[in-house]
Amino acid sequence: MPRYIALLRGINVSGQKIIKMDKLRDIFESMGFQKVITYIQSGNVIFNSDDGPDEVRDRIVSELLSQLNFDIPVVIRTVDQFKEVVNQTPHAVIKTEENEARYITFLSQQPSAERLAKLESFQNEVDEFQVIGLTVYLLIRKNYGESKFNNNFLEKKLGVTATTRNWETVNKLILLAEEGG
Structure with missing residues (x-):
């Protein structure tokens, strides 16, 4: 039975x-x-289901709307996909003494080539990003709240739903999924 991680956006x-x-x-x-x-208040849920990821996502969105009257975007990944995200990071080494931090933005679907090219025009020396598949890897060299590459910016430029977690949360979700699976 697949083990999933649901990332709820904006709760x-x-x-x-x-x-x-x-x-x-x-x-x-x-x-x-x-x-x-569940893990921390930002909407991370680990669970098992025999259903496929699209069906799981649609059921969750529908149920949250029904029970809470909130339209909440949900991004679904398997635990193995989370592990792959960690293994593929282009920022394997960070300079903590310089306050570098890693964040992962999970995309709901593949952005168009045109939108990806447009996003590339925003690369700068302060923060950097790399898009690999349905994942945006962020290396933030100042406070995430001050970075241009926040979740709303990425959603707007890429035209897809996205939700961002810090590196520690991503790794903690993998650990919890493996321990509780």
Whole structure:
């Protein structure tokens, strides 16, 4: 049975779309998902399901709308896909003494070649990014909140739904999925 990680976009941010993690876990369990684990308040849910990723995503979006009256974009990846994201990082070494930090933006679908080319025009010396498949790897050399390459910017430039997690969260989700799977 596949083990998935659902990344909910835009919950519990600035007092908007507030969802307690125990309520979120209950919703996932009520949908028949198994071995459900939530992690931190930003909307990370690990679970097992026999269904395919598109069906799982559509069911989750529909159920959240039904139960909470929130339209919440959801990005789904398998645990193996998460591991691949970590293994493919172009930023294997960072300079922590210079406050470099890694972030991963997960895309809902492949952006067009035109949109990717447009995004490339925004490369700069302060922060850098690389798009590999459905993943944007960010190397932030200052505060993420001050970076041009925040989630809203990437969504707007790429024209797809996206959600961003820091490197530590991505790795913690893999660990939790393996321990609880």
